[in-house]
Amino acid sequence: MGLANERAILPRYQTLSAEQIDAKAADDVVTIADHEAEAILAEGLAKLLPEAAIVGEEACHADPSLMERLSDDLCWIIDPLDGTNNFAAGKPPFGVLVALAERGETIGGWIYDCLSGRFCHAQIGKGAYVDGERIYARPSGENPPIAAISLVFADPDRREALKTGIAPHYTCVDIPRCAAEQWPRLALGINDVSIFERTLAWDHAAGVLLLNESGGKAARPDGRAYRVEEHLQKGLIGASSPALWDELAARMALI
Structure with a gap:
């Protein structure tokens, strides 16, 4: 590299x-x-x-x-x-x-x-x-938790649902437009949660493993493990702790 x-x-x-x-x-x-x-x-x-x-x-x-x-x-x-x-x-x-x-x-x-x-x-x-x-992954300690929500590849209805149903519960920050930066942020206590709409393998395979192996949690919104051959499917949540993941996934299930 x-x-x-x-x-x-x-x-x-x-x-x-x-x-x-x-x-x-x-x-x-x-x-x-x-x-x-x-x-x-x-x-x-x-x-x-x-x-x-x-x-x-x-x-x-x-x-x-x-x-x-x-x-x-x-x-x-x-x-x-x-x-x-x-x-x-x-x-x-x-x-x-x-x-x-x-x-x-x-x-x-x-x-x-x-x-x-x-x-x-x-x-x-x-x-x-x-x-x-x-x-070892750690939350930021901020309240509300810090969220980086990727809206770039969401369709208009999905974008509006994320803005109204999810964003108000978090302190939202800009996404870096770089998975090589976003995944470490979740493991290093900088961001607490992230939502990704597009889940291409080259963008996310390494980061999902990094976060899960550090004790955070990355998975599909329904809890299924991320698999690289399914990378054209939409939707992926990363969180600095399993509890923060569960909280965000529950909110996403309602939108």
């Missing part, structure tokens, strides 16, 4: 020309740094575990059939530059996300902050770590 950052990402930060930024969809861009970083990461991961499939965000954009590999016996999942809109605008946060899944269940996750060098990782059943130190 550090190699991809040093070779492909940081040299492009705040130096991108217009022709090095392309629109993938409305309000969603990709840059030359995304493509270069994914190539570096894919090459390195293939050497580490040759038997594993590799599913990268940009490769899937070019060939959506690659998503079928998410349920393989082993699968690397790559977001080579998460927070690309921020990166393209020349501002933080942005990072790199890598996860390893076994038959749809995430068993390893790595989150790298490109500017600070903060490195989060988690392994199923073995805890969560930041820069080598084990972490």
Whole structure:
């Protein structure tokens, strides 16, 4: 991850020309740094575990059939530059996300902050770590709890329901438009809860594992575990404690 950052990402930060930024969809861009970083990461991961499939965000954009590999016996999942809109605008946060899944269940996750060098990782059943130190999720202690609610990919009715049925119960803060930043915030006592509408595997596989392994809770609103092959389904809740998760899920069931 550090190699991809040093070779492909940081040299492009705040130096991108217009022709090095392309629109993938409305309000969603990709840059030359995304493509270069994914190539570096894919090459390195293939050497580490040759038997594993590799599913990268940009490769899937070019060939959506690659998503079928998410349920393989082993699968690397790559977001080579998460927070690309921020990166393209020349501002933080942005990072790199890598996860390893076994038959749809995430068993390893790595989150790298490109500017600070903060490195989060988690392994199923073995805890969560930041820069080598084990972490334990903790609420912010604020009352009302701090919520970061992603409305970007919600349809108008859903957006209004979240604004009227959920937001008044929390102190709402802006989302960073970067899962590589949002998930650590939940584990490190900065935010208490988050709601995600879009749940793509490269955005969330590593973060869900990090939060769950740190003692917080991330799951579908109905309580089901997040599985990477179901990443086109909508709806995901993360919370810094199981109690805060239960409280938010109960409210969401009413809207």
